[in-house]
Amino acid sequence: MRRLLMLTTGCLIFLCQAGGSIAGLPDEYPALFDITDVASDDELNIRAAPNSRADIIGSLPPDRTDVEVLRLSKDRKWARVGLPEQSGWVAVRYLAPQPVQPDNMIPVRLRCNGTEPFWSLHIPRHDQAEFERMPDPTQGFSIVWQSAPAGRTDREMAAILSTMQVRAKCS
Incomplete structure (x- = not known):
């Protein structure tokens, strides 16, 4: 009985200290x-x-x-x-x-901004991107392919730094 109590206590301590998925x-x-x-x-x-x-x-x-x-x-x-x-x-x-996204996907709702010239890139969905460079109007793009470089393990940066092919939306 004492052994069972010690084993149960050990399991509970392990579960409480384990990673986030628990x-x-x-x-x-x-x-x-x-x-x-x-x-x-x-x-x-x-x-x-x-x-x-x-x-x-x-x-x-x-x-x-x-x-x-x-x-x-x-x-x-x-x-x-x-x-x-x-x-x-x-x-x-x-x-x-929020749900974790796959390693080879660009983070959804990604928003990047820059200066000289002023620009912004917004990715509201996995298949859509919007690029704006002042004073030009916003351009919409369809994301048709994306991948992470081989050997990368950091999921956000791997996708951000990956090669992404986009096709301009026709209006």
Whole structure:
């Protein structure tokens, strides 16, 4: 009986300390999340440190999607999120992970911007891209093929740096 109790306790400790897939969280970061379980008249506080007593340095609206989580705290109760010029922490219990996409796909909702000249690239779906260079109008493209370079293991950068063939949409 004592042996069974020790074995059960050991399994529970292992499961509690195991990777994100057991807890329903992604195994790799950064990852995208949506805010959940925050009242419509409230907001999710962003704190300076991973605890509820830390200073509030910002907030996120209750319907916010595409929140990029950079990493989790050691106890996996807090998520580090990026802010302009800094980062902060939000409680994981108010975040719902978005589905993980395949390694050879460009991240959906990817948005890149540049200057001199001013330009932007937005990929709202796996098969669609929009490119704008000021003062020209936005151009739409269909993504017809994408792949990751052989030997790459970092899923986002592999897809971003891969060769992508696009075909302009005819209007």
